[in-house]
Amino acid sequence: MNKKCGRQTVRIDNVKIKTAAAIVGEKEGQGPLAQYFDIVLPNNEWNEKTWEKTESKMQREAIRLAVQKARLSLADMDRIFSGDLLNQCIGAGFGLRDLEIPFYGIYGACSTMIEGISLASMLIDGGFAQRAAAATSSHFCTAERQYRTPLEYGGQRTPNSQWTVTGAAAAVLETDAEPGDIAVTHLTAGKIVDMGIKDANNMGGAMAPAAYDTIKAHFSELNMKPSDYDMIITGDLGKVGSEILTELLAQDGIDISPNYKDCGCLIYDPEEQDVHAGASGCGCIGTVLCGYFLDKMRKGEIKKLLAVGTGALLSPTSSLQGESVPGIAHAVSLEVKTGGEKQ
Amino acid sequence: MKLTNQEYQEYLNKKSPDSTLLKDLLWAFVVGGLICVIGQAIFDIYKNAVGLSDDMARTAVSVTMVFIGAFLTGINVYGKLAKHAGGGTLVPITGFANAIVSPAMEFKKEGLVLGLASKMFVIAGPVLVYGITASVVVGVIYFIMSFFGGGGI
Structure with missing residues (x-):
């Protein structure tokens, strides 16, 4: 039973995403995808004293909600993989401390949701767990104060800059995918790719080569082409990064343009919401996948989806020390299981 | 991908939108100029109406402008103005007040000593x-x- 399809890609035989939940902030709740999110926060604080507490609460409530939708209790969850952007991943550490679920903390910057789904899928398919959850969060206010300047500081954002999503997402994965379920079929783990971009305000541009590398490996190792998917999504490349990705792949004869979307270009209205190059943050692909795209799959509008989470593995310290921005991208392919193939 | 790091950097520069220079400069000129006009008006009031000496009036203007900058930061107006005005709100003394008050507000949650007081000068x-x-x-x-x-x- 060899599940290795190539150096980076593995096959998953029998895992489904049972349920998912997405919680977003006020600004995301005014965006075009508002109706797909389970909870829209009334304000940035959500009755907490600090934004870090708010972010932890969002992560916790997203997990609770996903588990509740699955008609399970927290005690049914064998494992949870979670992480966020805060130093030492305190969003997860503090958010999940009361849940009493065996916990692996992970960090993949904004690719964390896809990393979590990947690890949970392998754990379940390997027979080590029956159910596992993946979760992540990001908050505009916690990210700004950690990576950039205080909120009230009068600075100007560059045209390439992206807006960190206030959002948390959780998915419950389970063994035994039945017809109609959203099955996880393949995972492609990304390599760290660094093209020497030093502008921390141009993360889409810094991450695009990593997404290119992972998507290329995915198609070549599985001998597939973009048209085998109904939809290919990336996390938060934004306007600049997603254009670059499309062009880089096109140079190698891989044309993703007909069915490609970037979550960073979907969650906000680019004309009305003044987010410059689009959205970013762990919560970006987290909420857009768990809220919007999984809903489209459940409704049968999308049957096969390739979700590529993209992360910039920088820190404020590395940027100050003049380091470039290393990028990472992990891919998960999802498919609505059809009747005849029941296992 | 056959691009070297340098080729990719050049390619990325070409793909990335530039700042709207003319618009930014105009905004900075108008808002920055207005702040200075307000400062001059306050100076004239202190000198002519209150009767302060030139030196005293100058100091009093600085104090007043810092207060206005700090106050507008506190009520979340200065940052919004600065979003358009850029250098126009950064360079005058009101921008200095904003640079002190905004981290003080932000880091108050980490305590009055190691948060507010220590982070106040971070910018x-x-x-x-x-x-x-x-x-x-x-x-x-x-x-x-x-x-x-x-x-x-």
């Missing part, structure tokens, strides 16, 4: 360090020049 600190250093250097040069008749003290 303005370098301005103080190099501003004071430069003024000392200029002062020393001025002092030395005074021996050669280069400007009396």
Whole structure:
């Protein structure tokens, strides 16, 4: 039973995403995808004293909600993989401390949701767990104060800059995918790719080569082409990064343009919401996948989806020390299981 | 991908939108100029209506402008204005007030000592360090020049 399809890609035989939940902030709740999110926060604080507490609460409530939708209790969850952007991943550490679920903390910057789904899928398919959850969060206010300047500081954002999503997402994965379920079929783990971009305000541009590398490996190792998917999504490349990705792949004869979307270009209205190059943050692909795209799959509008989470593995310290921005991208392919193939 | 790091950097630069230079400059000029006009008006009031000496009036204007900058930061107006005005709100003394007050507000949650007081200078600190250093250097040069008749003290 060899599940290795190539150096980076593995096959998953029998895992489904049972349920998912997405919680977003006020600004995301005014965006075009508002109706797909389970909870829209009334304000940035959500009755907490600090934004870090708010972010932890969002992560916790997203997990609770996903588990509740699955008609399970927290005690049914064998494992949870979670992480966020805060130093030492305190969003997860503090958010999940009361849940009493065996916990692996992970960090993949904004690719964390896809990393979590990947690890949970392998754990379940390997027979080590029956159910596992993946979760992540990001908050505009916690990210700004950690990576950039205080909120009230009068600075100007560059045209390439992206807006960190206030959002948390959780998915419950389970063994035994039945017809109609959203099955996880393949995972492609990304390599760290660094093209020497030093502008921390141009993360889409810094991450695009990593997404290119992972998507290329995915198609070549599985001998597939973009048209085998109904939809290919990336996390938060934004306007600049997603254009670059499309062009880089096109140079190698891989044309993703007909069915490609970037979550960073979907969650906000680019004309009305003044987010410059689009959205970013762990919560970006987290909420857009768990809220919007999984809903489209459940409704049968999308049957096969390739979700590529993209992360910039920088820190404020590395940027100050003049380091470039290393990028990472992990891919998960999802498919609505059809009747005849029941296992 | 056959691009080298340098080729990719050039390619990325071409793909990335540029700042709207003319618009940014206009905004900075108008708002920055307005702040200075307000400062001058306050100076005239202090001098003519209140009757302060030039030196006293100048100091009082600085104090008043810092207060206005701090106040507008506190009620979340200065940051919004600065989003458009850029250098126009950064360069005048009101921008300095914003640079001190905004981290003070932000880091209050980490406590009054290690949060508010310590992080207060996180943006303005370098301005103080190099501003004071430069003024000392200029002062020393001025002092030395005074021996050669280069400007009396």
